[in-house]
Amino acid sequence: MSARVVxxxxxxxxxxSALRALERVGAQVSLTSDATEALGCDGLFVPGVGNFHACMRGLREADGPRIIDRRLAGGRPVLGVCVGMQVLFEGSSEPSTGLPVEGLGEWPGTVDRLVADVVPHMGWSKVVVGEGSSLFSGVEDERFYFVHSYAAQRWTLHPEGSFAVVAPVVTWATHGNEFVAAVENGPLSATQLHPEKSGDAGAHLLESWVGSL
Known part of the structure; x- marks a missing residue:
């Protein structure tokens, strides 16, 4: 039976594009803010584009923090993408214009503006895959599509603070400076890159996640 992804x-x-990409790799996909469906599905996909703080406001209005927290407490998989990854950290230095400044705090640290000659980082980049990665197994040497101006540039979570029995797997990329491109932390995974826009390599990553549900 196909995995059910919300x-x-x-x-x-x-x-x-996320809905189509997940359907292509065999998932039964629905787009909804219904808490019962989001809590009961096999995998929860958390998208995110634009301003960190606007995304946090939308998440709070949709009861997203409680949904994500309850899923993780029960060991139920969550995948965040782009700003959907950034909101998992404690906060962002992106201008807030009065919007919520705190993230979900699932991981320590803040999201900061990239230090590079050209920002945003827009285009295809290679990644340095963390040892033991499941998401990137088989596509370690491929390029993935990024479009962002902010990213987590440090990783400070100790293994005992994670959701996993083993230490989180952290994958890195570079645009001006090094930044976190993906994290695999037990039931909680996230990518700064856009797998749904990364062609065959991105489809392979999504297929690996859906296949693990």
């Missing part, structure tokens, strides 16, 4: 609908941009 793409959390909280007003974050165009999610149709």
């Amino acid at each position: 793409v959390l609908d909280y007003g974050s941009g165009n999610v149709h």
Whole structure:
């Protein structure tokens, strides 16, 4: 039976490419903000585009923090993408214009503006895959699509603070400076890159996640 995946609908941009990509790798996919469906599905996909703080406001209005926290407490998989990854940290230095400044705090640290000659980082980049990665197994040497101006640039979570029995797997990329491109932490995974826009390599990554549900 195909895995049931909910793409959390909280007003974050165009999610149709994510829906199509997940369907292509065999998932039964729905876009909804319904808490019962989001809690009961096999995998929860948290998208995110644009401003960190606007995404946090939308998540709070859709009860996203409680949904994500309850899923993780029960060991139920969650995948965050782009700003959907950034919100998992404690906060962001992106200008807030009065919007919520705190993230979900699932991981310590803040999201900061990239230090590079050209920002945003937009285009295809290689990644340095963390040892033992499941998401990137078989596509370690491929390029993935990024579009972002902010990222987590440090990783400070100790193994005993994670959701996993083993230490989290952290994958890195570089645009001006090094930043976290993906994390695999027990039931909680996230990518700064866009797998749904990364061609065959991104499809392989999504297929690996859906296959693990």
